Amino acid sequence: MLPTSLLLTCHPQDQAECRRIIQRTLDEILRTFSNSKAYEGLIPQDLKKAIRLETLLPDEGLGFDRVLAQMVDRIFPNLLRPSSCDYMAHLHSSVLLESIAAELILTVFNQSMDSWDQSPAATEVELEVIRHLCALYGYSTSETDTAKCAGWDTAITKGSVADAVDAGASGTFTSGGTQSNLMGLLLARDWFCREKLHHDVRQHGLPDNYRRFRIYASEISHFSMEKSAHLLGLGYDAVVKVPVDACQKMDSQALQRLMRADIEAGNLPFCVVGTVGTTDYGSIDQIREISELCQRYEVWFHADAAYGSGVVMSSKYASRVAGLALADSITVDFHKMFMLPISCGVFLLKDRRHFESLVFHANYLNREEDEEEGYTNLVGTSLQTTRRFDALKVWISFQTRGKNGWSELITTSIDNAQYLYGQLSQLSDFEVVTRPEISSVVFRLNLGDDAVSNQRNKQIRRILLHQHGIVIGQTERQGRVYLKFTLLNPLITREKLDGLIALIESLK
Ligand SMILES: *Cc1c(COP(=O)(O)O)cnc(C)c1O
Numbered sequence: 461m462l463p464t465s466l467l468l469t470c471h472p473q474d475q476a477e478c479r480r481i482i483q484r485t486l487d488e489i490l491r492t493f494s495n496s497k498a499y500e501g502l503i504p505q506d507l508k509k510a511i512r513l514e515t516l517l518p519d520e521g522l523g524f525d526r527v528l529a530q531m532v533d534r535i536f537p538n539l540l541r542p543s544s545c546d547y548m549a550h551l552h553s554s555v556l557l558e559s560i561a562a563e564l565i566l567t568v569f570n571q572s573m574d575s576w577d578q579s580p581a582a583t584e585v586e587l588e589v590i591r592h593l594c595a596l597y598g599y600s601t602s603e604t605d606t607a608k609c610a611g612w613d614t615a616i617t618k619g620s621v622a623d624a625v626d627a628g629a630s631g632t633f634t635s636g637g638t639q640s641n642l643m644g645l646l647l648a649r650d651w652f653c654r655e656k657l658h659h660d661v662r663q664h665g666l667p668d669n670y671r672r673f674r675i676y677a678s679e680i681s682h683f684s685m686e687k688s689a690h691l692l693g694l695g696y697d698a699v700v701k702v703p704v705d706a707c708q709k710m711d712s713q714a715l716q717r718l719m720r721a722d723i724e725a726g727n728l729p730f731c732v733v734g735t736v737g738t739t740d741y742g743s744i745d746q747i748r749e750i751s752e753l754c755q756r757y758e759v760w761f762h763a764d765a766a767y768g769s770g771v772v773m774s775s776k777y778a779s780r781v782a783g784l785a786l787a788d789s790i791t792v793d794f795h796k797m798f799m800l801p802i803s804c805g806v807f808l809l810k811d812r813r814h815f816e817s818l819v820f821h822a823n824y825l826n827r828e829e830d831e832e833e834g835y836t837n838l839v840g841t842s843l844q845t846t847r848r849f850d851a852l853k854v855w856i857s858f859q860t861r862g863k864n865g866w867s868e869l870i871t872t873s874i875d876n877a878q879y880l881y882g883q884l885s886q887l888s889d890f891e892v893v894t895r896p897e898i899s900s901v902v903f904r905l906n907l908g909d910d911a912v913s914n915q916r917n918k919q920i921r922r923i924l925l926h927q928h929g930i931v932i933g934q935t936e937r938q939g940r941v942y943l944k945f946t947l948l949n950p951l952i953t954r955e956k957l958d959g960l961i962a963l964i965e966s967l968k
Pocket of ligand 1: 635684735737738739765766793805
């Protein structure tokens with residue numbers, strides 16, 4: 461016999477049970493936030509013991525209350541709490557309060573974004589959010605009827621990507637930056653094959669000369685470039701790593717030299733990726749210089765702004781990412797600087813017609829006649845089929861906080877990084893790699909000898925984690941170990957940063 465409360469329905473007893481378990485869960489969650497630490501400090505071996513289960517699937521169910529008690533006992537206390545001001549390791553943020561409510565809403569209704577009949581209002585919300593995001597990042601969304609039905613063929617007869625902008629921009633929500641970058645490189649490759657090689661890669665697979673295809677990205681670009689090149693059948697060798705300058709930005713002259721040399725050698729450059737906020741340093745590649753080179757050599761320009769996309773929200777610092785709209789496609793992440801729950805990413809495309817590569821009509825899901833009758837099936841612009849209603853989180857938090865509220869949040873974290881850089885630069889024990897452009901500061905204790913310094917910096921990170929519940933990042937550059945503060949949390953104060961510097965100094 462089925463249990464009485466299974467799903468949330470119109471029946472009062474289902475609603476009462478739903479309210480009860482959500483309320484109890486929330487109470488226990490709130491109790492977990494009993495101190496300001498990021499992590500309770502357990503080492504992996506002890507954590508394994510705490511988590512070990514006799515069986516995942518007992519013969520008889522325990523009932524929700526006992527399961528909750530078990531979680532409260534073993535799991536909740538040992539979860540990382542990213543809202544802690546002691547957490548500054550990665551581009552991994554806490555979540556804004558209103559987005560917790562947004563997650564509840566989108567889970568309860570569980571819309572699936574692949575077809576209109578699985579997500580009527582949600583599809584329209586996503587379209588509306590994407591339209592406004594295109595405008596926020598400077599893309600034109602003018603959408604003429606001819607553009608709408610023109611399809612791929614008109615896009616290719618129009619010439620270079622740079623010319624084909626008047627169809628209006630579009631975009632899609634993704635699982636994050638990795639997927640958005642894959643989409644950028646995929647559409648770039650398909651455009652290049654059709655436009656330059658008159659080859660339909662979607663139908664026929666890679667052309668014979670695929671080993672000559674080249675993608676350019678800085679040596680500190682995100683590893684999703686290599687992963688994408690692998691997935692696209694081109695392999696890591698297709699990714700040309702361009703050196704960075706002392707500010708950790710792609711050296712545009714080196715980029716030009718490398719592209720020219722490749723062309724002379726008979727290779728086929730088809731895409732340059734500019735990183736707008738590198739994962740480690742937050743350094744921003746020269747958007748305008750890259751764009752000019754892309755136009756000159758007629759290659760696709762993809763901007764990986766997974767980190768830097770948040771900077772547009774700061775009235776003080778937005779100019780640092782000016783020119784993003786010069787890119788043919790942009791990766792935006794909302795689960796980093798924007799502090800929305802994982803997952804929440806966006807891929808923006810300057811000319812919507814390039815999405816044509818992804819359209820596949822299935823009779824059971826997205827019939828061609830649907831589009832003609834005004835039903836949008838978003839599966840046509842996504843790599844995923846079943847997909848979450850993540851757009852709601854952006855809608856709710858943008859509307860809740862407004863331009864001014866958002867500007868303050870982002871400005872505060874960037875200001876904090878400037879402050880930390882200023883303080884560390886004055887101390888002789890510390891060495892800072894570069895002045896931050898966004899909110900990451902990469903530094904190390906310099907004890908003279910490199911091997912000694914490396915050892916000590918690594919130890920300090922472990923001591924902070926297990927003895928102080930403080931989580932900071934670590935990276936490497938030219939054989940030296942560096943520590944990293946990623947200051948996404950606007951609640952971090954200057955006093956807090958001063959205290960951390962003093963603590964690290966005391967551990968030297
Ligand atoms: C984080 C990051 C990514 C990957 O994004 P995910 O959302 O983690 O998939 C890509 N590029 C850059 C520059 C990043 O910082």
